[in-house]
Amino acid sequence: MNSYAVFLRGINVGGISIKMAELKEALNARPFSGVKTLLASGNVVLASELPPAGVKQEFEACLRETFGYDAWVVVLDADRVAELVTACPYPADDSSTHAYLTLASDPDVLTDLHDAGTALDGVELTRLGPEAMAWLAPAGGTLDSPFSKLSAKPKYKAATTTRNLRTMIKVRDAAWALSGS
Structure with missing residues (x-):
């Protein structure tokens, strides 16, 4: 059984509202176990025998069928979430900046976004x-930052989602707890 973190794009913002208890109930009817939601911003950890692509397909189908929400999700295994948190060169918070x-x-799509972002003045990626x-x-000032405005463009929205580093640490810890690491 593999442990995964699933990151939903655009729920509980812009009129798309899904209660986490209802999401958990719907996911438990699928080939997932240990389903846990974190915060109300679309972070889920779960276990499954499915490979990552299968988790993505099953998860998105669940959202469409249960909530009428044509969602896009990013699925990462627990170890990869931990690697990304460790690889982040920025602190989770300081008095002047937040890491995402x-x-x-x-x-x-990420390559295109990265290339466009590096062309912006004062953006560190x-x-x-x-x-x-x-x-x-x-x-x-996150939402007003040049990179945040860039990443909100329609050509990036279907394939990307953003989390602050503090949230990623919580997701990592929950995914590790599920996997027994």
């Missing part, structure tokens, strides 16, 4: 792998 990880289900990059935003 943008995760992608399509490496080509670090590519962590084919599915993730880390970046900094000013404390209290």
Whole structure:
């Protein structure tokens, strides 16, 4: 049995509201076990015999069929989440900045976003792998930051989602607890 972290894009914002208890109940009817939701922003850890692509397919089908939500998710195994947290070169928080990880289900989209982001003045990005990059935003100004505005463009939205490093640490810990690591 493998432990996974699943990151949903765009729930509980913009009029798409899913109660985490209802999501957990729906997922428990699928080939998943140990389902746990974290925060209300679309972070789930679970165990499954399915490979990552199968988890993604089954998870997205569950969202469509149960909630009428044509969702996109990023699925990472527990060890990969831990590797990304460790690889992030930025602190989880300091008085002036917050660290974020943008995760992608399509490496080509992430490459395009990374290339466009590096062209912006004053934006610090670090590519962590084919599915993730880390970046900094000013404390209290994340949504107004140039990179946040760039990543919100429609061509990136279907394949990417962003979490702050503090959330990624919580997800890592929950996924490890599920896997017994």
